[in-house]
Amino acid sequence: MSSALTKRVVLTSEPRDRPYELRDAQVRGLILRVQPSGHKAWIVTWAHGKRRTLGSVEHLTLDQARDQARQAVAEYVQSGLPTLAKSMPTSCTLETLLNEHFEPWAIAELKGGRQYPDRIRSVFPWLLRRQIIEIDAPTMERWWRGRVTGPDAVTKANAARDFACLRSALSRAVRKLSRQADISKVELLTWAVRYSTGLMPRSESCGRS
Incomplete structure:
Protein backbone atom coordinates (compact mmCIF):
# COMPACT_ATOMS: atom_id res chain seq x y z
CA MET A 1 0.00 0.00 0.00
CA ALA A 85 21.87 0.40 -12.91
CA LYS A 86 24.54 0.26 -15.60
CA SER A 87 27.64 -1.81 -14.90
CA MET A 88 30.80 -0.01 -13.96
CA PRO A 89 33.64 -0.09 -16.51
CA THR A 90 36.38 -2.65 -16.03
CA SER A 91 38.86 0.24 -15.83
CA CYS A 92 37.38 1.28 -12.49
CA THR A 93 39.95 1.93 -9.76
CA LEU A 94 39.43 0.99 -6.13
CA GLU A 95 39.16 4.69 -5.29
CA THR A 96 36.36 5.15 -7.84
CA LEU A 97 34.63 2.02 -6.60
CA LEU A 98 34.66 3.36 -3.04
CA ASN A 99 33.58 6.90 -3.92
CA GLU A 100 30.87 6.16 -6.46
CA HIS A 101 29.54 2.72 -5.58
CA PHE A 102 30.52 1.20 -2.23
CA GLU A 103 30.47 4.19 0.12
CA PRO A 104 26.96 5.44 -0.84
CA TRP A 105 25.62 1.89 -0.50
CA ALA A 106 27.38 1.23 2.83
CA ILE A 107 26.18 4.49 4.38
CA ALA A 108 22.63 3.80 3.26
CA GLU A 109 22.40 0.11 4.11
CA LEU A 110 24.84 -0.68 6.95
CA LYS A 111 24.82 0.50 10.54
CA GLY A 112 27.86 2.72 10.97
CA GLY A 113 28.47 2.22 7.27
CA ARG A 114 30.92 5.09 6.87
CA GLN A 115 33.56 3.24 8.90
CA TYR A 116 33.98 0.56 6.22
CA PRO A 117 35.18 2.69 3.28
CA ASP A 118 37.20 4.77 5.75
CA ARG A 119 38.95 1.64 6.99
CA ILE A 120 39.75 0.54 3.45
CA ARG A 121 41.29 3.93 2.65
CA SER A 122 43.34 3.82 5.85
CA VAL A 123 44.64 0.25 5.52
CA PHE A 124 44.98 -0.02 1.73
CA PRO A 125 46.08 3.45 0.49
CA TRP A 126 48.50 1.80 -1.95
CA LEU A 127 45.59 0.07 -3.68
CA LEU A 128 43.37 3.10 -4.21
CA ARG A 129 44.69 4.00 -7.67
CA ARG A 130 44.95 0.39 -8.82
CA GLN A 131 42.43 -1.10 -11.23
CA ILE A 132 40.10 -3.43 -9.35
CA ILE A 133 40.73 -6.21 -11.87
CA GLU A 134 44.41 -6.10 -10.81
CA ILE A 135 43.66 -6.82 -7.15
CA ASP A 136 44.22 -10.56 -7.26
CA ALA A 137 45.07 -13.41 -4.90
CA PRO A 138 48.90 -13.05 -5.06
CA THR A 139 48.60 -9.34 -4.29
CA MET A 140 46.48 -10.01 -1.24
CA GLU A 141 48.64 -12.92 -0.06
CA ARG A 142 51.66 -10.60 0.00
CA TRP A 143 49.66 -7.99 1.87
CA TRP A 144 48.50 -10.58 4.41
CA ARG A 145 52.03 -11.80 5.17
CA GLY A 146 53.25 -8.25 5.69
CA ARG A 147 50.22 -7.31 7.76
CA VAL A 148 50.61 -10.15 10.28
CA THR A 149 54.42 -10.59 10.33
CA GLY A 150 55.90 -7.21 9.36
CA PRO A 151 57.41 -4.56 11.67
CA ASP A 152 53.97 -3.03 12.27
CA ALA A 153 52.19 -6.38 12.50
CA VAL A 154 48.66 -6.65 13.83
CA THR A 155 46.79 -9.71 15.05
CA LYS A 156 45.33 -12.09 12.49
CA ALA A 157 41.86 -11.16 13.77
CA ASN A 158 42.45 -7.48 13.00
CA ALA A 159 43.96 -8.28 9.62
CA ALA A 160 40.97 -10.47 8.82
CA ARG A 161 38.62 -7.59 9.61
CA ASP A 162 40.69 -5.32 7.37
CA PHE A 163 40.39 -7.81 4.55
CA ALA A 164 36.67 -8.34 5.20
CA CYS A 165 36.08 -4.64 4.52
CA LEU A 166 37.99 -4.79 1.24
CA ARG A 167 36.26 -8.03 0.27
CA SER A 168 32.87 -6.44 0.86
CA ALA A 169 33.69 -3.60 -1.54
CA LEU A 170 35.14 -5.93 -4.16
CA SER A 171 32.14 -8.22 -3.89
CA ARG A 172 29.98 -5.37 -5.13
CA ALA A 173 32.36 -4.95 -8.05
CA VAL A 174 32.08 -8.65 -8.84
CA ARG A 175 28.29 -8.47 -8.92
CA LYS A 176 28.44 -5.57 -11.36
CA LEU A 177 31.30 -6.79 -13.55
CA SER A 178 30.00 -10.34 -13.75
CA ARG A 179 27.24 -9.05 -16.01
CA GLN A 180 29.90 -8.29 -18.60
CA ALA A 181 31.40 -10.74 -21.08
CA ASP A 182 34.80 -11.54 -19.56
CA ILE A 183 34.13 -13.04 -16.14
CA SER A 184 37.74 -14.29 -15.99
CA LYS A 185 38.81 -10.73 -15.21
CA VAL A 186 36.97 -10.73 -11.90
CA GLU A 187 36.98 -14.34 -10.76
CA LEU A 188 39.88 -13.77 -8.32
CA LEU A 189 38.70 -10.47 -6.88
CA THR A 190 37.25 -11.77 -3.66
CA TRP A 191 37.00 -15.43 -2.82
CA ALA A 192 40.32 -16.75 -4.13
CA VAL A 193 42.32 -15.28 -1.26
CA ARG A 194 39.79 -16.28 1.35
CA TYR A 195 39.60 -19.95 0.43
CA SER A 196 43.01 -20.72 -1.12
CA THR A 197 45.40 -19.39 1.52
CA GLY A 198 43.62 -20.81 4.56
CA LEU A 199 44.83 -17.81 6.54
CA MET A 200 41.70 -15.72 6.91
CA PRO A 201 38.84 -16.94 9.12
CA ARG A 202 35.63 -17.45 7.16
CA SER A 203 33.54 -16.03 9.99
CA GLU A 204 35.24 -12.63 10.25
CA SER A 205 33.21 -9.58 9.35
CA CYS A 206 34.22 -6.00 8.83
CA GLY A 207 34.11 -3.81 11.91
CA ARG A 208 36.23 -1.69 14.16
CA SER A 209 38.71 -3.52 16.35
Missing part, protein backbone atom coordinates in the same frame (compact mmCIF):
# COMPACT_ATOMS: atom_id res chain seq x y z
CA SER A 2 1.28 3.46 -0.91
CA SER A 3 0.81 6.80 0.78
CA ALA A 4 2.26 10.21 0.08
CA LEU A 5 5.46 10.49 2.06
CA THR A 6 6.06 13.69 3.97
CA LYS A 7 9.03 15.07 5.85
CA ARG A 8 7.21 14.27 9.08
CA VAL A 9 6.59 10.66 8.07
CA VAL A 10 10.26 10.27 7.16
CA LEU A 11 11.34 11.76 10.48
CA THR A 12 8.93 9.85 12.73
CA SER A 13 8.97 6.39 11.14
CA GLU A 14 10.01 4.10 13.99
CA PRO A 15 12.18 0.98 13.62
CA ARG A 16 10.59 -2.45 14.02
CA ASP A 17 11.88 -5.95 14.63
CA ARG A 18 12.27 -6.42 10.88
CA PRO A 19 13.11 -4.03 8.03
CA TYR A 20 10.03 -2.51 6.41
CA GLU A 21 9.28 -0.23 3.48
CA LEU A 22 6.99 2.72 2.84
CA ARG A 23 6.12 3.41 -0.79
CA ASP A 24 5.56 6.94 -1.97
CA ALA A 25 2.21 7.47 -3.67
CA GLN A 26 3.39 10.72 -5.23
CA VAL A 27 6.43 9.41 -7.13
CA ARG A 28 6.33 6.00 -8.75
CA GLY A 29 9.13 3.70 -7.63
CA LEU A 30 10.31 5.64 -4.57
CA ILE A 31 10.57 3.66 -1.34
CA LEU A 32 11.64 4.56 2.19
CA ARG A 33 13.29 1.54 3.84
CA VAL A 34 13.61 1.51 7.64
CA GLN A 35 16.07 -0.87 9.29
CA PRO A 36 15.71 -2.32 12.83
CA SER A 37 18.74 -0.20 13.75
CA GLY A 38 16.74 2.92 12.89
CA HIS A 39 18.73 3.60 9.74
CA LYS A 40 16.57 4.91 6.89
CA ALA A 41 17.42 4.83 3.21
CA TRP A 42 15.83 5.80 -0.08
CA ILE A 43 15.37 3.09 -2.69
CA VAL A 44 14.11 3.33 -6.25
CA THR A 45 12.49 0.43 -8.10
CA TRP A 46 11.64 0.50 -11.79
CA ALA A 47 10.60 -3.08 -12.60
CA HIS A 48 9.85 -6.29 -10.73
CA GLY A 49 12.95 -7.17 -8.72
CA LYS A 50 14.92 -4.22 -10.09
CA ARG A 51 15.98 -1.68 -7.47
CA ARG A 52 18.90 0.42 -6.31
CA THR A 53 19.69 2.34 -3.14
CA LEU A 54 19.79 6.10 -3.71
CA GLY A 55 21.19 7.05 -0.32
CA SER A 56 20.34 7.58 3.32
CA VAL A 57 17.83 10.15 4.57
CA GLU A 58 20.78 11.87 6.22
CA HIS A 59 22.22 12.72 2.82
CA LEU A 60 19.14 12.96 0.59
CA THR A 61 16.05 14.99 1.37
CA LEU A 62 12.61 13.76 0.37
CA ASP A 63 12.54 16.19 -2.56
CA GLN A 64 15.99 15.11 -3.74
CA ALA A 65 15.04 11.44 -3.50
CA ARG A 66 11.89 12.12 -5.51
CA ASP A 67 13.88 13.89 -8.21
CA GLN A 68 16.33 11.00 -8.49
CA ALA A 69 13.52 8.43 -8.53
CA ARG A 70 11.70 10.32 -11.29
CA GLN A 71 14.88 10.43 -13.35
CA ALA A 72 15.59 6.71 -12.89
CA VAL A 73 12.06 5.69 -13.86
CA ALA A 74 12.08 8.05 -16.85
CA GLU A 75 15.37 6.57 -18.07
CA TYR A 76 13.92 3.08 -17.70
CA VAL A 77 10.88 4.04 -19.78
CA GLN A 78 13.04 5.69 -22.45
CA SER A 79 15.94 3.24 -22.72
CA GLY A 80 15.05 0.17 -20.68
CA LEU A 81 17.80 0.73 -18.08
CA PRO A 82 18.43 3.61 -15.67
CA THR A 83 21.92 5.07 -15.60
CA LEU A 84 22.36 4.07 -11.97
